[in-house]
Amino acid sequence: MTQTMDITSAVDAAKEELDRYTREMVQWHFSSETGSPYWLDWAKEAGWNPAEKVKAFEDLMRFENFDDEVLRDTDPARFIPAAFGDRPYNIFETGGTTGMPKQRIGWEDYKVDYSEFSDYYSDDFFPKGENWLMVGPTGPRRLRLAIEHLANRRGGACYFIDLDPRWVKRLIRDGEYDMARKYKEHVVEQAITIMKGRKIGCMFTTPTILESLAERISIPGAGIKGVFVGGTTMTPQYVRFLTEEVLEGKVNFAPTYGNTLMGLAISRPLSVEDNYSLTYYAPQPRAILRIVNPKDSTQGVGYDEYGRVELTTMTKEFFMPRFLERDEAIRRQPCERFPWDGVGDVRPFESTTKKVIEGVY
């Protein structure tokens, strides 16, 4: 009972902090001294002034769902908040898109996100001082710098093997399954060379690549102590398989849900009751995940019900209200460590009724 009360008060405190933070961020992005040309022009046309009207997170429901095509069509420089002046910035692109990519600019956000991620895990989960290997999408992606920052923050260096998801998606789309397999094999071979020839203790990769690596070598046998994965759907059965068999029950496992627009949501440690069902918690208040009714995204669904994932990102660098992700998930209860809603068993939106190219890299 005491614990429930503690969580309840923590939930209230988190909500209060979210409302305060929302006001601060909206003031920042809709003030001519600090805001970006894109959002200031948007407010002129919208017919309402968010800086005046938004007093709490709920008030963001006045915004329509953010159309991410804007990130494709608009020069990213229009998203530079005035407060950042002429400071050079990074341009990050989202994963497997084709055509003009969706872009997000940034300065320090990725470091903030990954420092917080690092601080969440104990010194021995991803042992301090160990080198890292990232096998995944590098190139113009935020993840590449983020993982290096994570490795550096924990006192190690990071090796990289690139995997181009755009090429993989194209191969799958064109029915070139054999070539896609060869490409995966090419990536895995390079990773094994590094794992055998250098001292690596921690890894970031996608679940699919992790599986393929484990078909060739023993992951704990190669000296890996902690693995951080993200990228695709992980059903409870898949999580169990990765934990018990791929990682042989001997490697610390940190599944995450995230992308260039969000940062990353940490999964709470699995308990017996979870039965391998993952629950992720967004890095609130910088990013907020809501599970919403697909027909009316202003309405949330009940706890333990599936709905579409809606992301709001608010930092001084980037503002993106109410973007509907291409995912659906179960709304889960807050927990002690993360006193806000979690998202469970994420899977592609309408994946039970539509065929989705996913999990290929």
Add this chain to the structure above:
Amino acid sequence: MEEKISHIPVLRFGEAYRSLDTNDLGNVLKSGARLEVSVANAGIIRRDKLSIEKGREALRAIPADTLLDYAEKAADLYLDAELPFGMDGEKQSVADYVTALSELTGLPHSLCRSNMFKVAAALTNIRAVIAGLTRGLPPELFDKGCARLGDIDMNFYPIADSLGVTLPSNSPGVNSLWLPALVMKTPVFLKPGREDPLTPYRIIQAMIGAGFPKEAFGFYPTTHDGGDALLLSCGRGIVFGSDATVKKYSGYDNIQVHGSGRSKVLIGDDMADDWENHLDIMVESVSANGGRSCVNASSVMVPSHFDEISNAMAKKLAAIEPRARADEDALICGFANTDFAKAMNEAIDDALKTSGAVDLTAKYRTGPRLVEKHGQTFLCPTLIACSDPDHPLANTEYMFPFVSVVERPQSEMLAAIGSTLVVSAVTENEEWMSDLMASPDIDRLNLGSVPTNWVQWEQPHEGNLFEFLYRRRAIQSKTRKIA
């Protein structure tokens, strides 16, 4: 009260593994319990394949002749025994199996049982089957790798460490195809069809019960990705499916694809006047096993008597009516997926809008083709008389008794059949028989008045499994006797 669930697990080298991913097959069991099936993720299959030596070693340790004995014994167990089923020491009786199989596949009990007898016969006749596949080589071949035929030493070596099979759900009898692999000391990885996990599971339990080592069996109800993993990681693969499946795997030499059978009855000039004496085999070719098999005829080609033959067949086919599952006289199957039946019915009606074809059965049966009866959806036997031999329905196959009748001169028939699983050629014309035997389009050729579904155990079915799994090597020695 908590609902009772029977759960069919994945079998990994014969060991039960309960997946957290499951398929709910509904309340199909006689006990009233719900049937749930584990769904293996693709990685499990790839990972197990890495340990395939376990299965091979277990089979190598047993003489082939003993394995043949086991197969014969397994036939009895499969037909009669209470066999392990589910996770908690549950057993399945034959009656339970037939009831659930009928609920899942739509096959009436009578056809469930005839399919059982087909599988059992493939096990009982295993010595004849193996002898047919190896052209009479002694079974010790699989112990020693070599054998002597006449004065010639022969050395065969396995080219596949395992056989992966993705099975269909339409007809349980199809399971008879993979059975000989075990005697050939090749472990199997099976992906059951979604609606029939019961048959391969029961056969595996019968074979293990008879003495086969459990390590020789992988049973993986799984997703499409899992099916790909199974076919691509096993040394050899067999897949059943549509024309799209055939296309998908056409680039893989190690995968044998069984698409639409498009089996046919061809009536020769010499027998055409005598057509009435062959009417029954034409009808049986179309309607046996509820028209569910790839060996069912989907087309009959006649050189003359087009109207008489079409009408006589249509009359007989139209007399086959939907009956309840448990009716011993039931000959056609319901469709587990009603939408699928409706789509087929609409496709046929659409195609009939193109001139040159008519549904002759329509005038002999009492109701429409699509019937809701006895709690099931049926498609009644349908004969399309194609006055235009190139009509779209002239060479189309559906999963119920569906046949087109086409008139063509005998001299043009072979050029027109296209890829055909079984041809029953009703003729005694030696010259035409030679032409038929030389045709590259025919997989199995029946000569004379026999239905397309007729099986002789000594003959290979849908490719020679022995040649698929083993290759002959030249072997010679000056100093020692080889075999």
